[in-house]
Amino acid sequence: MHLSEQEIIRRKSLEEFAKLGINPYPADLFEVNASAREILENYERQKSDYRQISIAGRIMSRRIMGNASFAELQDETGRIQIYIKRDDLCPGDDKTLYNTVFKKLIDIGDIVGVKGYGFTTQTGEISIHVTSLTVLSKSLRPLPVVKETVDDKGNVTRHDAFTDPEQRYRMRYVDLVVNPHVRETFVKRTQLVNSMRQYLNAKGYLEVETPILQPLYGGAAARPFKTHHNTLDMTLYLRIANELYLKRLIVGGFNGVYEFSKDFRNEGMSRFHNPEFTQIELYVAYKDYHWMMELVEEMIERAALELHGKTQVKVGDKIIDFKRPWKRYTMFEAIQHFTGIDISEMDEEALKKTCNELQVPMDNTMGKGKLIDQIFGEKCEPHLIQPTFITDYPVEMSPLAKKHRSKPGLVERFEAICNSKEIANAFSELNDPIDQRQRFEEQLELGKRGDEEAMTLDEDFLRALEFGMPPTAGLGIGIDRLSMIMTNSPSIQDVLFFPQMKPENPVAHMTENDFESLGVRSDLVPILQKLGITSKAQLKEMKASKLFNDVCGLRKKMKLDNVKNPTMEEVEGWLK
């Protein structure tokens, strides 16, 4: 294993700890009675409460001045400065704990527990005067060191911030330690989910769990991930939606069911797409899509209030206001509003002509519904920044939605669009089993023509509908997309702890064992590693005389005085 200089130094500290009889990974619990934020908030008012503070966290910076030092301790709630004075930490003659343990063996990133009392420094910072220090976990890798300066106006400048997206996503644990706003984002995401859950629970709806491994995937148009069950010897799919299972539960007599579900779609990745993502789906019996719009407005307005204390949310350079009521357009109205063209009576030919006039890209495989959607996507969606309901979609694109009660060719469906992206999708659910079977069959036709995302026919779902499903309103909300808006995050990767990434390329390295199997003495291994030898094949191609020279030369350069040079015979032996 290749270690950097700093890693080697930290590992050597472990040996020093052992010599001092200190376990840098103690098993004992460490009693904590305060948090950084709590102390900073309450100390001025309640000084007497902070005479015996016990707190634990990570050392984030150190300022050592001889026999006294300041350091910053970071716990879950934030950072607090600690003050360590040699003679207060070590009242007796033995100053090892200060001189050796704190000053030499503890590094930035180490996790320690301290006990002490609160005080205010001469420059006015609330701090902890440390009387006892315990190492709780030694950190063997150097943490990125991020420093901050605050100017007169209170603007914070971060120096050397840990910003490389690849590193941040691959090592989210490091990201969370050094980038406080990242923690905030994820806390907000959880608050969002909690807010919605509480809202739905208060209405008496039941949170349920349905299968992730499904023999047939359905409920959406997407390509699935495929897997195999050995015992049953059958193909299973990771769900792309849970719609059809939740509807079965409505058939079974529940009035309201919802599920926060991880869904999986085997498609392209982008700033708005991760192969696994979270949706909430909700189904309520005896309701329709008008009713559902009210619920969505109320639920999301409430979430915004709970997260931000107001209905306005800053997203990029825009302010998005979730205050009810949201604007509503039918799809035709929206298109008329943004293009001035009324397409409501147009047939396929007229729509194609309109696409050409508007310079909306299209091709001849597109049917009426797809053309309408295309115009909407090009000409309307980019302008819909404030939350807006778009209603009444073409039937061709919505095989699970009920036909519109009065407008032929349309379904009772709405999407909520916000910041030009769909955040919610809902229908009056199709509960007519005969109609549903026809729609599935149309999908099968599309599938035969090569549409990889066409829905499959789920015979058991149809059987359930044939037993009778009450009129039902159904809803799906993309939690990741909504989280992006609520946390002002430009990429979906910023609201997923561990976004999908390609695996890291393991750098080929020969281990000590690999070298020793060739007869290389262990004390010579670092020299060969330093030479950049990463494979046996590479080594075997080298000339013995050159290798001998290189090794002896490097031994001198690396100042490995107590390592004996190999003999020429030895080197020849490695290459056999």
Next chain:
RNA sequence: GACUCCGUAGCUCAGCUGGUAGAGCAAUUGACUCUUAAUCAAUGGGUCGAGAGUUCGAAUCUCUCCGGGGUCACCA
């Protein structure tokens, strides 16, 4: 999948009309008892993402590959 930009020390970055790798922070050693991007002095640290090519000579030019970002396409 297409286009485009990026990959140099633990972190943030400079070096790129080819000539043996630099800075700040971090680290090491020393000084310093209220500092806060602490300060001062000294020191060490790099397969310049990987491979191949051009060349006397490549971090730098060319090609291929790997990883990442962005835009587009796909994706209700």
